[in-house]
Amino acid sequence: MTQRWGLNAALFSVKCFVGAMLAYWIALRIGLTRPYWAVATAYIVAQPLAGAAVSKAVFRLIGTVLGAVAAVVLVPNLVNAPELLSLGLALWLGLCLYIALQDRTPRSYLFLLAGYTASIIGFPSVEAPGAIFTTAILRVQEISLGIVCGSLVHAVILPQTVTRQLVTRIDAILGDVERWTRDALGEAQDGSLDRDRRRLVLDINELHQLSIHLPFDTARFLPRVRTVRAFQDQLSLILPLASATEDRIAQLRAIGALPDAAEALIGRISAWLTMPPQDVRARAEITSALVAEARALEPTAAAPLQWKDALLLSFAGRAAELIDAHHAVRDLRDQMRSPSRRAISPVVTEMLAQTTRRTFHRDRPAALRAALGTTATILIGSAFWIGTGWADGAGAVLISGVACALFGASDDPRPMILSFLWGTIIGVGLAAIYAFAVLPRVTDFVTLVAVLAPVLLLVGTFQTMPKASLVTTGVILGFINIVGLNDHYAADFAAFANGSLAQIIGTGFAAVTVGLFQVVGAERSAARIIVAGWRDLARRSDLPGRPDVTGWVSKMLDRIGLLAPRLAAIGEDSGRPMLDALQDLRVGVTVGQLRDLRIDAGGASAALITPVLRGVARHYAERRLDQPPRDDPALLEGIDQAMQVFSHAEDGDVRRRAVLALTGLRRNLFPAAPAYCAMAAA
Numbered sequence: 001m002t003q004r005w006g007l008n009a010a011l012f013s014v015k016c017f018v019g020a021m022l023a024y025w026i027a028l029r030i031g032l033t034r035p036y037w038a039v040a041t042a043y044i045v046a047q048p049l050a051g052a053a054v055s056k057a058v059f060r061l062i063g064t065v066l067g068a069v070a071a072v073v074l075v076p077n078l079v080n081a082p083e084l085l086s087l088g089l090a091l092w093l094g095l096c097l098y099i100a101l102q103d104r105t106p107r108s109y110l111f112l113l114a115g116y117t118a119s120i121i122g123f124p125s126v127e128a129p130g131a132i133f134t135t136a137i138l139r140v141q142e143i144s145l146g147i148v149c150g151s152l153v154h155a156v157i158l159p160q161t162v163t164r165q166l167v168t169r170i171d172a173i174l175g176d177v178e179r180w181t182r183d184a185l186g187e188a189q190d191g192s193l194d195r196d197r198r199r200l201v202l203d204i205n206e207l208h209q210l211s212i213h214l215p216f217d218t219a220r221f222l223p224r225v226r227t228v229r230a231f232q233d234q235l236s237l238i239l240p241l242a243s244a245t246e247d248r249i250a251q252l253r254a255i256g257a258l259p260d261a262a263e264a265l266i267g268r269i270s271a272w273l274t275m276p277p278q279d280v281r282a283r284a285e286i287t288s289a290l291v292a293e294a295r296a297l298e299p300t301a302a303a304p305l306q307w308k309d310a311l312l313l314s315f316a317g318r319a320a321e322l323i324d325a326h327h328a329v330r331d332l333r334d335q336m337r338s339p340s341r342r343a344i345s346p347v348v349t350e351m352l353a354q355t356t357r358r359t360f361h362r363d364r365p366a367a368l369r370a371a372l373g374t375t376a377t378i379l380i381g382s383a384f385w386i387g388t389g390w391a392d393g394a395g396a397v398l399i400s401g402v403a404c405a406l407f408g409a410s411d412d413p414r415p416m417i418l419s420f421l422w423g424t425i426i427g428v429g430l431a432a433i434y435a436f437a438v439l440p441r442v443t444d445f446v447t448l449v450a451v452l453a454p455v456l457l458l459v460g461t462f463q464t465m466p467k468a469s470l471v472t473t474g475v476i477l478g479f480i481n482i483v484g485l486n487d488h489y490a491a492d493f494a495a496f497a498n499g500s501l502a503q504i505i506g507t508g509f510a511a512v513t514v515g516l517f518q519v520v521g522a523e524r525s526a527a528r529i530i531v532a533g534w535r536d537l538a539r540r541s542d543l544p545g546r547p548d549v550t551g552w553v554s555k556m557l558d559r560i561g562l563l564a565p566r567l568a569a570i571g572e573d574s575g576r577p578m579l580d581a582l583q584d585l586r587v588g589v590t591v592g593q594l595r596d597l598r599i600d601a602g603g604a605s606a607a608l609i610t611p612v613l614r615g616v617a618r619h620y621a622e623r624r625l626d627q628p629p630r631d632d633p634a635l636l637e638g639i640d641q642a643m644q645v646f647s648h649a650e651d652g653d654v655r656r657r658a659v660l661a662l663t664g665l666r667r668n669l670f671p672a673a674p675a676y677c678a679m680a681a682a
Contacts, residue, residue, distance in 0.1 A: 011158060013460030016046045019153035021449050023146045032142050040480040041146025046463065047154060049162045057151035059110040064143050067117025068136040075125050075132045086382035089122045094375035097405045101367035104360060106212050116402045123394035166210045170333055173203045177238060178273040184246040185266050200239060201560045207232055208358055230351040231332040234325050236553045240586045241322040247667055248315035257308035265293050269323060280331060280345045287327040294320040301659040305647035307675040314663040358554040361562060363528060366520060370408035373517030377404045381509055392498040396506035403510035411525045413518055416470050417511040423474020424507050428500045430455055431479045435496060478503060526566040527625055529559050533584050534620045541617035547592035556585040587668045591616055593661040601654050608642045639666050640676055
């Protein structure tokens with residue numbers, strides 16, 4: 001209801017205004033020279049969630065100090081060579097941007113702020129290099145004051161906690177996942193299943209972003225980050241398990257080989273997923289019974305192995321794993337609500353012990369291109385500034401570098417920078433009205449707060465709207481930086497005009513240079529993501545040692561999450577590429593199972609598995625975007641031969657694991673191939 005009537009947005013705006021005015025008042029009381037930095041920073045750091053505000057404040061404080069240190073090191077040593085100083089500041093910002101783009105979590109802002117804080121301090125200090133240390137200390141104080149005041153107000157006054165948001169999202173996601181699993185078991189007949197798959201990928205990535213802020217949250221009982229990670233891990237495994245189970249059900253039904261007992265099990269799993277939450281003990285009893293029922297369906301898969309038996313074994317095995325995964329996420333959901341850190345069930349204990357760090361897709365060439373483009377922007381702008389002797393050219397250079405860095409992660413930063421530019425122009429227009437018509441009549445702090453309130457409260461409200469956020473950020477910087485909250489522009493139209501033009505020209509210049517250096521395009525970026533998945537799978541297929549299946553799943557889900565908006569941007573139906581990526585995800589899981597089996601079984605079994613793994617590596621190494629997957633009869637024959645030999649294995653566990661993995665690999669890589677035939681493989 002509060003969201004519907006805009007009360008949350010209004011409360012957020014009021015808190016932004018209170019934090020900014022508190023920072024401004026303190027800045028005036030302690031005599032800071034440019035208090036507008038504190039006001040602008042209080043708005044820039046504002047976050048609706050208390051934990052996010054505090055965590056980002058910590059990252060920003062560290063980044064600000066690092067940037068100030070870099071400026072203090074560079075300016076005195078290079079001030080006599082403006083070209084080298086510009087190069088040093090440009091390279092520092094480029095390096096920080098490159099590092100920031102490797103993370104893609106809120107922590108990345110630490111490096112981003114370290115990069116452009118050096119420019120904020122360094123470029124204006126060229127005219128007074130002897131005072132660089134004092135200038136750096138002042139800027140750090142001003143920016144830190146804005147960070148502390150802004151985050152403190154959001155954390156203390158009617159805080160909206162990350163924990164509450166996280167628990168709410170987890171309940172919603174769990175409901176979606178259970179519905180999606182029921183659909184995968186055979187209830188859905190439309191395109192909703194594919195949409196739910198894509199949504200689940202984005203939901204998992206959102207949970208990770210929220211969990212970063214948990215240690216800084218203000219809630220009384222905080223879920224452990226490790227528990228959230230374990231929940232994400234099990235949620236991630238549900239995606240390949242459910243899609244594999246769906247495929248086996250469809251194949252068995254197509255050949256009329258799905259037993260009545262299997263149909264009954266499917267119905268019982270679906271019914272269990274619609275039940276209201278049970279207590280831990282009741283849940284364990286129900287899931288144990290369902291898993292036992294699935295295991296009872298498994299054929300021995302012994303020679304002579306029939307394709308229908310291999311499919312039934314795969315269905316039963318994957319269904320049992322799917323039940324276990326749903327059991328785990330339900331227990332982990334309850335663990336996050338528990339006020340105690342003690343595990344509420346043995347399942348939670350096991351899942352927490354298996355938790356690993358999530359891995360993400362990294363596009364180092366794209367990050368390097370963004371870093372070089374930002375560096376080139378600063379160097380070209382510096383050449384113009386130095387060559388023309390423009391007094392306010394330093395401001396234009398630093399704002400162009402900041403714009404390139406802020407939006408450098410995008411495939412095409414131009415639309416975002418142009419939105420930022422329009423906001424800057426609006427802010428400058430408002431600043432002109434205030435600086436020369438309103439503020440000269442203000443005689444005390446209370447009146448100043450009153451006259452600033454209409455604009456800043458409106459700006460704070462628009463900050464909560466994603467579509468208007470970039471324009472709003474431009475308004476904040478354009479309005480606050482030159483409105484007259486300091487003596488630099490007060491009652492001096494020439495200084496005001498030069499400062500305004502510098503900010504507008506710097507932003508416009510960034511929009512031009514990113515078109516030359518940083519525009520990749522959604523189509524090319526999507527292609528790079530798809531190819532990266534293929535190359536990664538080719539590399540992982542024949543590595544020695546134990547596989548990191550959870551790490552592979554998390555990285556592929558991250559890639560799928562990055563792929564979806566890019567396919568939408570180019571107007572392409574995302575269904576086919578997304579399903580292909582999901583298929584690659586399942587192949588990676590089965591490859592991991594074969595690598596485990598190669599280590600556990602050893603000897604002759606390893607000699608059978610290795611050619612199959614090398615065939616998978618070759619298959620993905622040779623994949624091309626402009627060509628359909630080529631037929632690979634040698635790989636298909638190798639899979640069938642391995643199935644034939646393993647069906648004669650005396651060790652039932654080895655036989656089961658091999659047939660499970662090889663059946664999955666055969667279905668994923670050769671879905672249209674004729675059914676496996678033991679005689680043909682002999």
